[in-house]
Amino acid sequence: MVIEFHLNSRSGVAPYLQLIHQVRHALRLGLLRVGDQLPKVKDVAAGLAINPNTVLKAYRELEYEGLVAARPGIGTFVTGTLGGGSLAAHGPLRRDLLRWLARARRAGLDDESIEALFLSTFRSAAEEDIA
Amino acid sequence: MTAVVETDGLGKRYRRLWALADCTLSIPAGHVVGLVGPNGAGKTTLLSLAAGLLAPTTGTIEVLGGRPGAGPAQLARVGFLAQDAPVYAGLSVADHLRLGARLNPGWDAELARSRIERLDLDPAQKAGKLSGGQRAQLALILAVAKRPELLLLDEPVASLDPLARREFLQDLMGAVAEQDLSVVLSSHLIGDLERVCDHLIVLVGSRVQVAGPVEDLLATHHLLTGPRRDPATLPAGQQVITASHTGRQTTLLVRTSDKILDPAWTVSEVGLEDLALAYMRQAGPGRRNHHHLEVQK
Numbered sequence: 001m002v003i004e005f006h007l008n009s010r011s012g013v014a015p016y017l018q019l020i021h022q023v024r025h026a027l028r029l030g031l032l033r034v035g036d037q038l039p040k041v042k043d044v045a046a047g048l049a050i051n052p053n054t055v056l057k058a059y060r061e062l063e064y065e066g067l068v069a070a071r072p073g074i075g076t077f078v079t080g081t082l083g084g085g086s087l088a089a090h091g092p093l094r095r096d097l098l099r100w101l102a103r104a105r106r107a108g109l110d111d112e113s114i115e116a117l118f119l120s121t122f123r124s125a126a127e128e129d130i131a
Numbered sequence: 132m133t134a135v136v137e138t139d140g141l142g143k144r145y146r147r148l149w150a151l152a153d154c155t156l157s158i159p160a161g162h163v164v165g166l167v168g169p170n171g172a173g174k175t176t177l178l179s180l181a182a183g184l185l186a187p188t189t190g191t192i193e194v195l196g197g198r199p200g201a202g203p204a205q206l207a208r209v210g211f212l213a214q215d216a217p218v219y220a221g222l223s224v225a226d227h228l229r230l231g232a233r234l235n236p237g238w239d240a241e242l243a244r245s246r247i248e249r250l251d252l253d254p255a256q257k258a259g260k261l262s263g264g265q266r267a268q269l270a271l272i273l274a275v276a277k278r279p280e281l282l283l284l285d286e287p288v289a290s291l292d293p294l295a296r297r298e299f300l301q302d303l304m305g306a307v308a309e310q311d312l313s314v315v316l317s318s319h320l321i322g323d324l325e326r327v328c329d330h331l332i333v334l335v336g337s338r339v340q341v342a343g344p345v346e347d348l349l350a351t352h353h354l355l356t357g358p359r360r361d362p363a364t365l366p367a368g369q370q371v372i373t374a375s376h377t378g379r380q381t382t383l384l385v386r387t388s389d390k391i392l393d394p395a396w397t398v399s400e401v402g403l404e405d406l407a408l409a410y411m412r413q414a415g416p417g418r419r420n421h422h423h424l425e426v427q428k
Contacts, residue, residue, distance in 0.1 A: 007326070012344070012400065015326060046305030049297055050326045051163050055308075 002026075002036045007048050012128040014048055019058035027067065038068060038076045135160045135281045136181050140190035142337075143176050150176040151339045155189070158315055158330075163307060164181035164318040165328035167407050174317040175214065182211035183314070195281055207237050208407075210279035214286045218413075220259030224252050234420050235277035238344045241278035241404045246302070264295025268302055275306045282306075284316035288323055300327055321404040335376045335414035339419060345403060351407050355383045355396040366393075373409045384409045 003026050007015055038059065045052040059076050062068045065081040097100040104114050136158040143151045151173035158164050166174050179185045180192050182419045183200020192198075197205045216229060224247065247254065250268055258266060267287065274282055287303075288296040301377065304327060307314060318324055318372040324331070331348060352372070360381045362371045369391075372384040384401065385391075391398045402411075 013400070014349070042305055042308035045308040046301050048302035048326070049304050051329045052304060052308035053162070053329050054326075076192065093275075 002032060003039070005039065005044055005048060007050065011077075016054045016058040016061070019044075019055065020061055023062055023067070024082055027078070033080050034078050034081060036078045038078070040075055040109075132162045132236065134158055136192070136315065137181075138177075138190065140283050141177075141180065141187055141192050142189035143173075143180060143185055143212070144188040144310075152189075154334075154337045154339070155219045156332065156334075156339045156342065160313050160419075161311075161315070162330040162344075163304075163314040163328050164330040164332060165286055165321075165324035166332050166334060167319060167321055167324065168296065168334035170412055173331070173337045174334060175285050176248065177334070178211070178283045178315070178317060181340070182209060182283055184211070184343070194328055199386075205236060205238065205334075207277065210274035210277055212270055212284045212287055215269040215290055216287065218258040218261075218266050218270055218273075220257065222258055222259065224256050224265055225254035225257060225271060228254075228276075228338050229268060231273045231276055235299050237278045239278050242278075242346075243272055246272045246276070248303075252324055255370045260361040262295070264291050264298060267291055267295065267299050268386070271299065271306070272385050275310065275312070278305070278310065278383045280313065282312050283313045284314065288319065289318065296323060303327065325403045331403065331407065331412045338414070340410040340414050341406075348406060349403065351388050352384060352386050352401050354399045354401050354405075355385060357381060357393075357396040360395075371411055 003022070011018070014051070023038065025030065027061055032038075032126075039047075040086065041052050041055045041059070043056045048082055053080055059068065059070065063070060063076070065121075067082070068076050069079045070076045101114065104117070108115065134157045136156070138157075139155050141151060141154040142149060142404075152193040154173065154177065166177070176185065181189055181194050181199055183194075183198075183206065194205070195208050197208075199209070200206060206222045219230075222230070228240070228247070229241050231243065232240055247269075249304075250272075252261070252265060252269065258314070259271060261269065268281055271287070274284075288299050291299060300323065303314070306312060316324070317327075329345050330343070331345050332342040358381070359376055359379050362374045362383060363380070365371065365385070366389075368389050372386055374381065374383045376382075384406075
């Protein structure tokens, strides 16, 4: 098995979303590659003591996103990648962000204010994109 | 959606005491359904009626479209695991499997054998010498190896320690994934149900307080906190489940499929346990209007 799922029952995040996040995370880090088989539904259900429908729902959602494909009777396989092409852009973006952080500190913002400002800007930008 | 259990005005009376009264519900197929409620809500009585171990005093109950316990065919379609996972203390694990094979027409010997092997149970061991967790697992094997379409479990994990509880639920979820089973399990430990159930029924005093897919229930219930306010002034479509007030603040659990737009409220999500407890509290005896009384300075 390539990856193993785990669940945090206190996180407040729905279990199927946790499974999706873990697959996406593994894809981003290159732990899962095209052609890899995801753990079988019954193994995940029995391993984590969760409802098989929860696993199916996560896999269906990943399939809808074009990241995996189910082969009936065999299993679910990775067909897409995430972030592979954009990794090269991370360095420069990170440098920009560090410069911005330094400016925010000079302006007197503490950690919490910086986080709040970033999140609220990120959210309102995301909302504008949708609108 | 077809129903695995459908009741209408169902009631069961022992002498003068009604264990279940005027219970009307519908349990959908293809789910793992959690039946929760306080002790005395009628959960065990309802499951025993569904298994055909009891006959109703009033009303009707249909299980998989038939009358519970109506004959061998109906019995073969339903598996029932009573509270505390009863097994025969003097019989060995292998004896239990032989008994299962003799008593059940659809017995899947291969399934039973592989599950016993996976759990590392010694076939020669007397059931009375097994641990509580192993007894529960043996009882579950007997229930699933008869290949039922519906499995009824009454408080299956209540008496188990946390490790045995997790192992039991792992076995159960493995069986659900492999066998295409519908499951109804009762529990007053809602925390255990959160992972395994995708459908919830809260039963208090024989009455269904709330029922539905877990995901929908979680998406439509919100905890609102804000400046003190009379719940009667809320917009239509926001159903107040519980309310408490201090001199300045109001905390409400509301059910609504609309977005909460009022900026005065801080909105947070509720977990399944808090949600179920709120319905039980709301329906608690003599506390129907408790939110009007629960005013503190």
